[in-house]
Amino acid sequence: MGVEIRSFKQAIDELRVAEVTTGSFVGLAVGGGRTAGLATPSTTFTIDDAEAAHVIAQIDLELRPRWVLWSNATASTLLAAGTRLATCWDLAAVHRLLAGVWRADAVRVWCAMRGLDHEDAPALGQLNLLGVGGGDGGDPENPEQPDGHLRPEWVAGGWAQSPTRLAAWAAATVQVATWQRQQLAALPGDGDREAIARSESTAELLCAELMADGLPIDRAVAESLLRSLIGERPTIEAAAQSQRATRDQVVLRHLPPGSGIDLRSPADVKSMLRRLGLDVPDTRAHTLEALKDPPPIIPDLLQWRKAERIATTFGYGWIDANVGDDDRLRGEWSGSDGAAGRMTAGAGLHNLPAELRPMVVAEQGHVFVRADLGQIEPRVLAVVSGDEALRAAALDDDLYAPVAKRLGVERAIAKVAVLAAMYGQTSGTAGQALRGMESAFPVAIKYLADAAQAGVENRDLRTFGGRLIRMWQIADDADYLTVAAARGRYARNAMVQGAAAELFKVWAVTVRARGASIDARIVLCLHDELLLHVPEGNADAAVTLLHDCLAEAAHRWQRGAGVRFIADVSVVRSWADAKG
DNA sequence: ATAAGTACGTA
DNA sequence: CGTACGTACTTATT
Numbered sequence: 001m002g003v004e005i006r007s008f009k010q011a012i013d014e015l016r017v018a019e020v021t022t023g024s025f026v027g028l029a030v031g032g033g034r035t036a037g038l039a040t041p042s043t044t045f046t047i048d049d050a051e052a053a054h055v056i057a058q059i060d061l062e063l064r065p066r067w068v069l070w071s072n073a074t075a076s077t078l079l080a081a082g083t084r085l086a087t088c089w090d091l092a093a094v095h096r097l098l099a100g101v102w103r104a105d106a107v108r109v110w111c112a113m114r115g116l117d118h119e120d121a122p123a124l125g126q127l128n129l130l131g132v133g134g135g136d137g138g139d140p141e142n143p144e145q146p147d148g149h150l151r152p153e154w155v156a157g158g159w160a161q162s163p164t165r166l167a168a169w170a171a172a173t174v175q176v177a178t179w180q181r182q183q184l185a186a187l188p189g190d191g192d193r194e195a196i197a198r199s200e201s202t203a204e205l206l207c208a209e210l211m212a213d214g215l216p217i218d219r220a221v222a223e224s225l226l227r228s229l230i231g232e233r234p235t236i237e238a239a240a241q242s243q244r245a246t247r248d249q250v251v252l253r254h255l256p257p258g259s260g261i262d263l264r265s266p267a268d269v270k271s272m273l274r275r276l277g278l279d280v281p282d283t284r285a286h287t288l289e290a291l292k293d294p295p296p297i298i299p300d301l302l303q304w305r306k307a308e309r310i311a312t313t314f315g316y317g318w319i320d321a322n323v324g325d326d327d328r329l330r331g332e333w334s335g336s337d338g339a340a341g342r343m344t345a346g347a348g349l350h351n352l353p354a355e356l357r358p359m360v361v362a363e364q365g366h367v368f369v370r371a372d373l374g375q376i377e378p379r380v381l382a383v384v385s386g387d388e389a390l391r392a393a394a395l396d397d398d399l400y401a402p403v404a405k406r407l408g409v410e411r412a413i414a415k416v417a418v419l420a421a422m423y424g425q426t427s428g429t430a431g432q433a434l435r436g437m438e439s440a441f442p443v444a445i446k447y448l449a450d451a452a453q454a455g456v457e458n459r460d461l462r463t464f465g466g467r468l469i470r471m472w473q474i475a476d477d478a479d480y481l482t483v484a485a486a487r488g489r490y491a492r493n494a495m496v497q498g499a500a501a502e503l504f505k506v507w508a509v510t511v512r513a514r515g516a517s518i519d520a521r522i523v524l525c526l527h528d529e530l531l532l533h534v535p536e537g538n539a540d541a542a543v544t545l546l547h548d549c550l551a552e553a554a555h556r557w558q559r560g561a562g563v564r565f566i567a568d569v570s571v572v573r574s575w576a577d578a579k580g
Numbered sequence: 581a582t583a584a585g586t587a588c589g590t591a
Numbered sequence: 592c593g594t595a596c597g598t599a600c601t602t603a604t605t
Contacts, residue, residue, distance in 0.1 A: 265601055266586050284587065309588065313598055337596065342591085344596055351589040351597060372591095423593030430593090485592065493594045497591095527591040527595090 003045040004163055008055045011038070011047055012062060018043040025089060025177050026065040027170035028056070029159060030077050037166030041178070044171050046163035053081030060086055066198070068173040070106050072335070075208035084209065086513065090201035091173060093335055094180045097200055100460070100468030102338035106155055110172070113179045114148040124152040141165065143172050187466050190384075192559055196465035196502050200335060202509040203343070206522060207333035209512075214328025215349065215523050216533060218361035218574075222319055225359055230311045247311070251304045254297035263304060314348060314356055322347040329360075335505070339490075340498035341467045343505070343525050350526060360575035362533060367571050369520070369542040370578040372529035373504065373550070374566040375399045378418050380500045383558045384464040385447035389440060394564045407436040421448055422496050424489035448492050455491025456484045465502035465557075469494045503565075504528060507553040514545055524575075531575060539571045 005011050018040040020026055027039035036052040038045055047055050056078065059065070067085050069075065071092040075085060092104035095112060111118040122145070138146040141164065143154045150172075151158070159169035184193040223233070230247075234240035248263055255261060255272065262268045269283045276295055280287055285305065288298050323329050331347025344350065352360075362368045378399050382390035393402040404414035417433030419425070421444070426434075438445045454461050454471075461469040469491060474483040508530060512522055518538040524531035534542045546569050554565040572578045 262601085264599095267602080282586075305588080309599085312600075313589080318598095331597095339595060342595065346597065348589085348598075350591075353589055420593075425593045427592060482592090489593060490595095497594065529591080 003043075004048050005045050006047070006049050008058045011045070011055060011059060014043060014045055015040070015059065015063060015065070020063055020065050022064040023087075024063075024065045025068050025174050027068045027173040027177075028074060029070070029166045029169040029173070030056075030074050031160035031166050032077070035163055035166055037163070037168070037170035039167060039171035039174050041174060044167045046167045048163050053078050053083040056085075057083040068170075068177040069204075070109070070169075070173055071104070072204035072208045075205045076212065079208055079212045085205055087198070088201050088205055089177045089180075089198065090204040090335075091176050091180065093200045093204045094177075094184075094197045096336050096338075097197060097341070097465075097467045098180065098183055100470040102334075102336075107150055109176060110150045113176050116148055121149050122152045124156045141168070143168055184466060187462065189462060189464070189466060190386075190559070191464040191466060191499075191502075192556070193466035195506070195556060196467075199502070199506040199509050200341075202512070203335040203505040206508060206512050206525070207335050207343070210333045210345075210522070210525070211330060213521060213523060214324060214326075214330040215360060215531075216363050216366075217319075217323050217327050217329045217359055219319075219323065219327050221361060221574075222323070222356075222359035225356060226310070226316060226319075229355070230307055230315060233316045244311075247304060247307055251297060251300045254295070254300065263301070264308075269301070310353070310356070314353065318348065336467075336501070340469065340494040340501060341463070342497065342501040342527055345525075349524065354576070357576035358574050360531075362573055365536055366533055367536050367539050367573060368523075368575060368578070369532040369534050369539055369546065369569065369571050370529065370575065371532075371546040371550075371567045371569040372526075373507075374568055376500050376503070376528045376565070377422055377496050379563055379565055380464075380503060381422060381444050381447070381496050382563045383561045384495065384499050385444040386561070387441050387444035387447070390444050391561070391563050397566060403440070406440045407433065409433060409436065421445060422493065424452060424492045448495075451495045452488040452492040455487035455489070458484075458487065461491055461495060463495055463498035463502065465499060467498050467502070469498060500528070503554065503557045506557045507550055510549040510553045511546060514549055515542065518542060518545065520545060543569050543571065 005014060015026065020040055024040065029037040034050055034052055036047045036056055038047065049055060064086055067088040069088050069090050072090060078085065091109050095104040095109045096102060099112060107121045108118045111121060136145050136147065143150055143159065145151055159165050181194060184197055187193050231243050234243055251263055252261065261272050266283050270280065273280055273283065278291065285302055288302060291298060322331060329347065329349065331345050331349045334344045336342065337344045378390065379394045382394050393399050396402050400411050400415045400418065403418060404411040407414055407417065413429065413433050416430050417437050420430030420434055421437050451461060458471045460471055463469060471487050471491065474480055504527065508522060508525055511530060515532065518534065518541045520532045520534045520538060520542045522530055523533045530546065532542050546567055550565055550567050570578050
């Protein structure tokens with residue numbers, strides 16, 4: 001314990017003695033890029049070298065261990081020093097999977113292993129009121145206190161205080177990872193839980209890279225798009241205000257002057273419409289669009305809302321705040337949300353209006369290769385439910401065609417029926433078509449009904465890949481039936497959406513790994529869509545890569561269930577050019 | 581200051 | 592009486 005090593009050669013030798021090979025757990029804690037603690041079950045040491053990040057990159061290349069990290073903050077630190085890890089075991093990501101929560105700091109992760117309530121964890125600076133010997137009697141150089149909790153001073157940054165502590169902090173990760181792996185193995189179910197834990201982990205590396213790399217933006221296109229949508233970039237506050245007033249006036253001109261209506265206030269807009277003789281439940285766009293004889297103010301109001309949204313959310317301020325000097329749009333990325341486990345992104349990366357997509361342009365000498373999974377959710381349903389008829393339908397490029405044939409309805413009806421079954425929709429045209437679904441795809445429908453029932457009864461679920469889907473208690477003042485029904489729909493949806501998110505991430509990390517050799521970088525993930533930034537000459541190779549990786553990922557993920565997955569792939573200069 | 585409600589963009 | 596997310600705004604509450 002506490003050995004200090006300065007060279008790559010020494011580190012490799014130490015790891016070889018510890019019998020580290022491809023895929024072995026090696027705990028890693030990086031302190032500010034200059035030192036790194038490494039740990040295996042049998043050895044612990046510190047690389048104390050100005051080039052520690054580089055040494056780690058060499059080890060990664062040579063041995064390909066499965067680096068165990070507390071979270072992707074380590075990956076971000078290494079990225080800042082130019083080091084990208086091939087794979088990892090991310091304790092936070094696996095904790096989210098196991099516990100069905102979003103928060104996964106070291107304290108929570110450690111408490112899960114020790115069976116302690118994280119609420120009881122000691123806080124930094126907390127007075128020891130009992131004053132037993134002025135401490136807890138434990139060794140301050142051990143991250144764990146005698147009571148099983150992590151030392152708060154370590155958690156607050158003390159772990160990076162010395163080479164010895166870095167190594168001990170790394171050793172702690174291996175301890176947790178080993179426990180997590182046992183927990184996963186003990187879970188019942190059909191999916192390969194450990195494989196999912198690995199892909200969820202490596203997706204965290206991808207998230208760190210997405211944050212660091214950003215999405216290529218053509219600033220000139222962006223500025224000209226905004227000019228056409230909301231006008232010139234205002235130079236002073238007064239100009240911004242006058243532009244706003246001008247936009248408002250297009251709508252307000254329909255009203256008597258001085259009416260005092262604030263277009264940004266739904267309540268104001270509603271009462272305004274009331275005075276015009278229109279009684280609407282809300283002022284949402286689709287509600288207003290459905291009006292029979294809309295007064296001329298309606299289209300102007302809807303137009304105003306669109307422009308206002310661009311101006312406030314995706315305007316010049318947004319560009320300034322999120323697009324760097326290198327013309328890359330950067331946002332926060334999370335590998336899994338708190339619900340079904342889909343990836344999330346900030347800075348508008350996941351809700352960029354389609355009309356702004358032309359600003360997303362590949363750099364000189366590069367192209368985008370865009371791929372999206374076709375009808376992923378019903379195909380995923382075929383896997384997780386084991387429905388043979390649905391598996392057969394998925395053999396078709398268009399899954400809805402055979403479904404329509406089987407149900408004896410139009411394709412459009414069949415599509416609505418399948419989606420309604422998965423999402424729990426009962427209204428409209430869906431109800432009729434659903435009855436046919438039940439006899440045509442009984443296994444899939446039962447799978448969904450069972451999930452919904454669990455939700456209604458407040459029973460937690462696990463997705464195919466093992467993610468815990470947690471239900472919630474009904475508040476005293478809430479209507480029981482309403483909440484139970486909402487839980488049912490949530491559960492039904494989460495089992496499909498969550499499994500789809502798992503497959504997507506297996507695909508994404510496979511593309512990330514295989515794409516490195518042709519400089520294909522993932523620059524955007526959007527639930528069922530990947531955007532690769534690739535040197536022009538490698539575009540064809542990237543297209544092949546995306547298809548091959550999907551075949552590989554789908555095969556591994558579904559463990560031979562034989563359901564076909566397809567991707568639509570296109571080579572484009574701008575994100576907006578895509579789409580078949 | 582912070583939370584809830586409304587609205588709307590993406591999948 | 593389809594789900595999830597992020598963002599920004601107003602209104603109500605502390």
